[in-house]
Every structure is written in structure tokens, then in C-alpha cells.
Amino acid sequence: MKKLNIGLAGLGRLGKEYGKNIQFKIPNANLVAVCSLVEEELAYAKKELEVSDTYSNYESMLEHPNMDAVVIITSTDSHAEHIVKAMESGLHVFCEKPLSIDIENCLKVEEEAKKHSNLIVMIGFNRRYDPSYVDAKKTIIENKVGKPFFVRSQTVDKDIWAPFQVSFVKTSGGVFHDFNVHDVDLARWYIGSEVKRLWSQGGAYRFKEFGDLGDADNTFVFCEFEDGSMALLGASRTSSYGHDTFTEIIGTQGKLTVGNPPSKNRVQISDKHGVRNECNETFYDRFKDSFLIQVQDFVNSVLEGKQPECNLENATKATIVTCAMTESFKTKGIVEIKDIMP
Numbered sequence: 001m002k003k004l005n006i007g008l009a010g011l012g013r014l015g016k017e018y019g020k021n022i023q024f025k026i027p028n029a030n031l032v033a034v035c036s037l038v039e040e041e042l043a044y045a046k047k048e049l050e051v052s053d054t055y056s057n058y059e060s061m062l063e064h065p066n067m068d069a070v071v072i073i074t075s076t077d078s079h080a081e082h083i084v085k086a087m088e089s090g091l092h093v094f095c096e097k098p099l100s101i102d103i104e105n106c107l108k109v110e111e112e113a114k115k116h117s118n119l120i121v122m123i124g125f126n127r128r129y130d131p132s133y134v135d136a137k138k139t140i141i142e143n144k145v146g147k148p149f150f151v152r153s154q155t156v157d158k159d160i161w162a163p164f165q166v167s168f169v170k171t172s173g174g175v176f177h178d179f180n181v182h183d184v185d186l187a188r189w190y191i192g193s194e195v196k197r198l199w200s201q202g203g204a205y206r207f208k209e210f211g212d213l214g215d216a217d218n219t220f221v222f223c224e225f226e227d228g229s230m231a232l233l234g235a236s237r238t239s240s241y242g243h244d245t246f247t248e249i250i251g252t253q254g255k256l257t258v259g260n261p262p263s264k265n266r267v268q269i270s271d272k273h274g275v276r277n278e279c280n281e282t283f284y285d286r287f288k289d290s291f292l293i294q295v296q297d298f299v300n301s302v303l304e305g306k307q308p309e310c311n312l313e314n315a316t317k318a319t320i321v322t323c324a325m326t327e328s329f330k331t332k333g334i335v336e337i338k339d340i341m342p
């Protein structure tokens, strides 16, 4: 069997999960090298991921003699630079969302990619690989709910993650780029049109630390699309009950709902507290399968030479909208997408 040799950059919260998937669950991939700024993470990779070639410097890893592709799960602020350097080294690239929090950077990566058209470059939007979200897309394509004209979607994290997220804001670009980029991608995917104008509202209602950083712990954004469709996209860092990603798509002949209620499984508990379901604790508990299916699709895309749907163009379009969301949150006014384009 032909196998893809992969170097993994970033071994933090999500990078470790990618490491396990690539090394132990993808039959046509080998994890040949890893890179992190954190010494303990490199020791973890040697022991738990069985990788002997570890690097504390990204550029040095790119010189590995036996690598076909890089999987980039580093902090958001380094994605664009890391993608360009990988392409310059002749390597195929998978990078986690978002491509960048800066539109000009996104466009520069796209320009650079045109010089390397032989390379596969994929940006991870894992919800497009979640079986329920995939089923919703198929149902729309089969015209079972008519033409979608409204998407309500939210990304909600359990409150215990807030302290981690406070430190994360400095590199992630804040809640719109970090959380809502997924909801924007889904809304574009289901509606099949681009956002024209939007209005963001929100605040640091519970954790004032987010407010001090110019960010928020709860937000809603109302979007109008070029074809007249609408979306209401929310984010929260204050859920007491668990991770609650939810999407509703209303069409002219019906509606689809994904993730409501946000149950961990199909077990219903009836006891002295009432009748209830347990909830997922983290995004990874909810989307574990999608991360594996997504990286498997990247490996297959490279080996078969096909460009995946989660390409640079889609990633840039999502960042354009999250930049507008951030701008609207700051100015408290409606933002027209055309006005924020460089």
C-alpha cells in the first residue's frame, strides 16, 4: 500500500489528537516527524506517538529527508506563514482552521499556492466531515426541505474552558475567528451564497477578562446573504452544562436540525432529578469522528491527486466574514463585506 509520510507541527490540545489519528488510525499514513515549542510535548511524542524525529524548530522539520506532507495544528497566528514555508519546501499541506485572521494574509497564501499547483493544500473545517452535518447537506442536495433561506448556528463551549480561552485569545484572534468561523463555513455551505452585510452584538457578561482583551464571552451576529438568505450565528464561552454546537437550517419546504439536544449519546436517564441526557464535555468529544475522517480525506486526496472541498478559497471566504464580524462587534454598527475588502 502506498503511504503518505507526514510531519506534524503543533502538539497542543488538538495536535496530540491529530498525532494519535495519523500514527495509529490512518492505514495509509506514517507520522515521521513532529514539531512543538514545548519540550514536554516532544517527549510525549517520542513515548506515546512513537516518533523518533522531533524538532523544536518548524523550519528544521521541513528539511526532514523523508516527508511528503505537513499537518499544521500550531497557533492560529502562525498558520499562514507555516503554510507558505511548507509549500516552498515542496510539501502538501493540511492546516487547521482558520487560515488566518487577516484577509491580506489569506490572499497572499492563495497567490503563493498558485505557484505550487502540484501541491494539495487543505484547511480543516471538520464539521463538513461530521456524519450528521454531511447528512444534512445530502438532504438539501436531494431537495427534501426546499431551498434553505435561514441558518441558525452556534458554537458553545463549557465554562471550564474559559481560563484556557483567555490566554488563547492573544493568538486566536477572538471568538468570531476562533468559534464562529465554523458556523460561517456551514452557513455558506448550506445556503450556497456569500454574506453581504452583518451586525454583531455581544459582551463579556460573565468573564470580564474577555472584555479586557476586546473580546466577548457571548455573541450573536445577524447576517444577510447576497441571495437574500439570512443567518443568525452565535457563540458562547459560558455554558454550565457542556459543549453545545447546534445548527438549524430552514428551507422553503421544511427544516433540518443538527445537534439539538446536545446529547452525548442516545441514553436517557430518569432519576430523582427528572428525565435527561448527558452532554458532551468538549468539542473533541462531540467531533472526534469528524477529525479522523477529515485527516483521512487529506491523506487520500494527496495520494489520489484530488483537491479537497475544504480549499484555500473557502477558508479565505470564511475569514472575510469573521473579519467583518469582529469589525462590527468593535464599531457596534452594520458592516458591509465590500467595505472591509483590501
Ligand SMILES: NC(=O)c1ccc[n+]([C@@H]2O[C@H](COP(=O)([O-])OP(=O)(O)OC[C@H]3O[C@@H](n4cnc5c(N)ncnc54)[C@H](O)[C@@H]3O)[C@@H](O)[C@H]2O)c1
Binding pocket: 009, 010, 011, 012, 013, 014, 015, 035, 036, 037, 038, 041, 056, 057, 058, 073, 074, 075, 076, 078, 096, 097, 098, 124, 126, 172, 178, 283
Ligand atoms: N476545528 C476545531 O474545532 C478546533 C478546535 C481546537 C483548536 N483548533 C485549532 O487548532 C490550532 C491549535 O489549537 P490548540 O488548542 O491545539 O492550541 P495549543 O495552544 O494547545 O497548541 C499549540 C501548539 O502549537 C505549537 N506551536 C505554536 N507556534 C509554533 C511554532 N512557531 N513552531 C512550532 N510549533 C508551534 C505549540 O508548541 C503547541 O504545541 C488553532 O489554530 C485552533 O484554531 C481547531
